[in-house]
Amino acid sequence: MDEQIGTKWMKMKKESEKEKKVIYKTMKRIRMIEEAIAEKYPEGKMRCPTHLSIGQELTPTIISMLTSKRDKAVSTHRCHAHYLAKGGSLKRMIAELHGKTNGCCKGKGGSMHLIDMKVGFMGSSAIVGNSIPVGTGIALAEKIRKTNNISIVYLGDAATEEGVFYESINFAALKKLDILYVCENNLYSVYTPLKERQPPNRNIVETVKSMGVEYTKNLTERKTEDLYKELKLVLGKIKKNGGPGFVEVETYRWREHCGPNYDNHIGYRNESEFMEYQKTDPLNMLEQMLTKEVVEFEIWKEELEKRISDEISRAFEYAEQSPWPEETEGIKGIYADNGSYK
């Protein structure tokens, strides 16, 4: 190998190793947080409907790596991974799940309504499709203000069945908004598989493309490196040339739709499908890759796990010690006036 190419190759390898480690770190952190919530949920201290992101950590991890805190994101009922990947405060999220005053919505929102505006996470909605036009409006505002920031809209596969999805896509295409719609297709809406909701061979990417969205792609979480490359490409184009993008990413939810348990036994999906996705768990695959590629990965990993689990313990302590909201808080903030808008 010619020496110059050799060093370049070495450099590239280093670069990609660094990136992979960042991805691993963020994903692992989200996974461990969600598992901790699942473990503690039955204690009955987090008393609100909770939709875990376990199995769906990779896409938001990559997207947040490729965007900045100035870029905005909105999300759905299943918002923990989106919020955490974007850099949302962990302890304020856990406090929110506990309904405490230090929660990111002062306890008024719960698990399905997370927000951390400091890092551009502009909220999530418990109503399917509800945040799609809101994220589109965010992109409109950014465009009017000429900020060059991107708006990310996370949605599930079921949200593409709502009229508001098409209305938003149309408007984004019309106004060439800088926005990326990320449809995380985990094959189900609650217990209903895609085939009961959409005709076979529906290609949502083609549909959106034909509506005038230029940057579109079918992706899967089962191929980490490709996913990274493609998302980088799409986001790069939006940043550089402007205009909307849409990606559909194949993914899989491990636990029940809502709540901490596994639910393969109830019969809406089968164990073998579940096992198939377990085999291609992006976190596990990345771990195997890094074990081969990185010297002393095990040691690094152990330290990482230790750091994360300390952070999680601190977040739960923070949440449990945080006071309940004052009763008077309940009647505040209905309108934005008298300083209640804070």
Add this chain to the structure above:
Amino acid sequence: MKFCELVRKAIEDEMDKDETVICYGLGVTDPKGVFGTTKDLHKKFGNKRVFDMPTSENGMTGIGVGAAIMGLKVIMTHQRVDFFLLAMDQVVNSAAKMHYMYGNQLNCPIVIRLIIGRGWGQGPTHSQSLQAWFAHIPGLKVVMPTFAEDAYTLLREAIQDPNPVIYLEHRWLHETNESSVKGNISIGKARICREGKHCTIVSNSYLTLESIKAASYLSERHGIECEIIDLATVKPIDEKTILESVKKTRRICVLDTGFEICGLASEIISMVCINNEIELIDKPIKGSMKDIPEPTSYGLTKNTYLDAADISRKLLKMFKETIVENELMKLKPTRHDIPGDSFKGPF
């Protein structure tokens, strides 16, 4: 049989009897079958008549309207009233108007089952009781049964009704098997579920169960006899039953699971107050949800929902009786956000 089983049975019996009845909604055919209310119906009637649907509330409501004007009887289900808000256009501008607007040439026999609830951090967008919205619209009927047997009777009648009927089920009633008291029930008829001469309580849905608890306490400990009217039909409202009762008791307390402003309680109180034949002894009592979005936090919802203790306290004040707090405390559930200890969330 439990409320949820009787809802299911009403659908099953109507589908058996009338093959124009169809039934669909998110989760209708899944293993949980909308809290048991549609469980396995598709196995009996096939997937042409019973099916799951795309997450397309507005479109699917309009589709139901289209099928209904063609002569099918449509039962549509949503797991929360809040999700149905996407479909307000179709229910208000199509379903409710068609018969009138097209000069009685077509009608729209559609039943829209909507689930309301409280507790377990349902929060601002999963907990609303919007019966007043629907009752506000000419052309809609609004039914909200309390007793399991009434749920059955009223649902069967709703399915056969030639008009759009909004049928509201409280999540905390699904597991109950309260049998109804004497007398027939039908759409448009309120049910007197306890007789009394001192005060009329008009309440609906889950709140009627709390009213009954309060009424027993008030009778036993204070000799106050409440007459409870369960407003199983919100619209058309049974003015006659309400007014006749208040003529007798000359006191009224209205309890509603919905919001207080422009709500059902205000409507009923105004109905009583403008009636020439009624002269109230005491100011009416109004108990509904405060004009505040429902917070999620367990800490903030403690005083959000009315329970038997709150109802008793309101009435004791009316009758200027001494309030014995520790007795009232016994009327409270152990935890305000669950119907019983068997409930572990998340729903």
